[in-house]
Amino acid sequence: MPIKTLQVRVRDRHAALLSRMAFEVNQVWNLANEASYEAWHVPVPEVGYIQGVWRSAFDIQKDILPIRKARGFILPSHTVQQVVAEHAARRRQFKTSKLRWRASSGSRRALGWIPFKKGSAKWVNGQVRFAGHYFRVWDSYGLADYEFRAGSFVQDARGRWYFSVSVEYQPxxxxxxxxxxxxxxxxxxxxxxxxxxxxxxxxxxxxxxxxxxxxxxxxxxxxxxxxxxxxxxxxxxxxxxxxxxxxxxxxxxxxxxxxxxxxxxxxxxxxxxxxxxxxxxxxxxxxxxxxxxxxxxxxxxxxxxxxxxxxxxxxxxxxxxxxxxxxxxxxxxxxxxxxxxxxxxxxxxxxxxxxxxxxxxxxxxxxxxxxxxxxxxxx
Incomplete structure (x- = not known):
């Protein structure tokens, strides 16, 4: 069946929680960025740097998941995996071991982004359930009629949050x-x-x-x-x-x-x-x-x-x-x-x-x- 993307606005009262999750997403991205760069550029005394190994998303995930627990992230593990996988995909696309850092503040602040896999977000009692939290949205599509696939919570330049999800539909x-x-x-x-x-x-x-x-x-x-x-x-x-x-x-x-x-x-x-x-x-x-x-x-x-x-x-x-x-x-x-x-x-x-x-x-x-x-x- 064909797939389309639906986007609805999330109520502003959830902004603080989503901003915290977005901050943790940035931390995961930057950790993956650092790990991939250090594995590829190995320092050698009196020589400089030599080419190392190209680490896969699976290898980096094994290192970051324990850090998630140690830092007390509320971000679910499947979202951590999705962020690392996206980082690896962008590395392959641009053929580089290091991407731009995701800043959480300042003039170069990255807009909030919280990806999730299929089955991670569900429609329950007129709300979106994700990571054990419920988010109320302005439902203009009748989301109860759709089965959610992969998607993300995204933030615009004005700080407003949106729930974006791909769904199957019958044209x-x-x-x-x-x-x-x-x-x-x-x-x-x-x-x-x-x-x-x-x-x-x-x-x-x-x-x-x-x-x-x-x-x-x-x-x-x-x-x-x-x-x-x-x-x-x-x-x-x-x-x-x-x-x-x-x-x-x-x-x-x-x-x-x-x-x-x-x-x-x-x-x-x-x-x-x-x-x-x-x-x-x-x-x-x-x-x-x-x-x-x-x-x-x-x-x-x-x-x-x-x-x-x-x-x-x-x-x-x-x-x-x-x-x-x-x-x-x-x-x-x-x-x-x-x-x-x-x-x-x-x-x-x-x-x-x-x-x-x-x-x-x-x-x-x-x-x-x-x-x-x-x-x-x-x-």
């Missing part, structure tokens, strides 16, 4: 088999081939003055609150838009516009405020969860090519000079176009859904995408 397939193309932009964050648009929210720019004032007066708590408001407003708008598309369409094609490249230009602030990566990520998992198809397709020249005749006329908007052209008329066939809707139609055609273009059009779907579409249509 509901989207009844529609229709397809849609989505063009990403800055004037409108997203434009669909059916004409629907997600207006640019200006989430950051609307609060930019208040954020700057809070930063100049060194009000750190206010700064974090404003950043959280910006993030939540953006996430809410994108969630509503992507859910609407995923429920209405079984096949979704999005242009492969690159945020990483555009943030190096003068449009960086608007690009980051649009949240294209978040939008594509949400569309992908929501489409897959509904047994649909999501594909990123090459959007090169999608703005310049006429979606009716497939030509690239001289009258189409080109380059930076044409950014201000929002409507244009094809000099080849006389069709009138909204700039973004025309691009979305071309993206739809690039995914393999014919619009009305001639065979000479540069937009053609790959065989892999065609097979996925045929699979959805056969359902």
């Amino acid at each position: 509901n397939a989207t009844p529609s088999r229709k397809a849609v193309g989505v063009d990403l932009g800055l004037k409108d964050t997203a434009t669909c081939s059916d004409g629907a648009k997600l207006k640019a929210g200006r989430f950051y720019r609307d609060l930019e003055d208040a954020l700057g004032k809070a930063q100049r007066t060194n009000k750190a708590q206010r700064v974090r609150a404003i950043h959280a408001k910006i993030r939540n407003r953006r996430k809410d708008a994108i969630h509503k838009f992507t859910t609407h598309l995923a429920e209405r369409y079984g096949v979704i094609f999005v242009g492969d516009v690159s945020s990483a490249k555009l943030v190096k230009t003068k449009m960086a602030k608007s690009v980051l405020d649009a949240g294209w990566h978040q939008l594509k990520t949400q569309l992908k998992y929501k489409a897959i969860a509904r047994s649909g198809v999501f594909e990123e397709v090459n959007e090169a020249y999608s703005t310049q090519v006429c979606s009716c005749c497939g030509a690239k006329p001289d009258s189409s908007p080109k380059g930076r000079a044409g950014l201000g052209i929002r409507h244009w008329i094809c000099s080849e066939c006389g069709a009138e176009h909204d700039r973004d809707i025309n691009a979305a139609l071309n993206i739809l055609a690039a995914g393999g859904i014919p619009v009305s273009m001639e065979e000479s059009s540069p937009f053609r779907a790959s065989e892999d995408v065609k097979q996925k579409i045929e699979g959805v249509q056969a359902l």
Whole structure:
């Protein structure tokens, strides 16, 4: 069965207990960091250091578990094992014997993190039971209907705690088999081939003055609150838009516009405020969860090519000079176009859904995408 992650906020009255556990997690991480480094870098008098042995997570766990008892940690042993295992995984990933220390205070303080294995956290009498303690949460998902797998308690920059857990679920397939193309932009964050648009929210720019004032007066708590408001407003708008598309369409094609490249230009602030990566990520998992198809397709020249005749006329908007052209008329066939809707139609055609273009059009779907579409249509 497919797996998804649920996250709910923990009541603030449990913050002190969770902070203590997070402090102990940091201690375990740092002990594992020290043990792995000392085993790999062996000091030799008058020589320096020689290469030692690469200690596994199992070896380090055997050393740390007795220390847990000696120091009186309230952290359960399975969480200690999970922390050491995560440390070992990150060492393998970055191919190093030492990672960054997890600080519990100061400007470089690590945000709280308390991982747990499957079966360690349970839903009992309307509360989360973990390590012999009960935690009340704002249950917005109906957690009693799910069986908990692995997860963690995590802390945000404002000091609020969240219970994050992966669960199995039965997805509901989207009844529609229709397809849609989505063009990403800055004037409108997203434009669909059916004409629907997600207006640019200006989430950051609307609060930019208040954020700057809070930063100049060194009000750190206010700064974090404003950043959280910006993030939540953006996430809410994108969630509503992507859910609407995923429920209405079984096949979704999005242009492969690159945020990483555009943030190096003068449009960086608007690009980051649009949240294209978040939008594509949400569309992908929501489409897959509904047994649909999501594909990123090459959007090169999608703005310049006429979606009716497939030509690239001289009258189409080109380059930076044409950014201000929002409507244009094809000099080849006389069709009138909204700039973004025309691009979305071309993206739809690039995914393999014919619009009305001639065979000479540069937009053609790959065989892999065609097979996925045929699979959805056969359902």
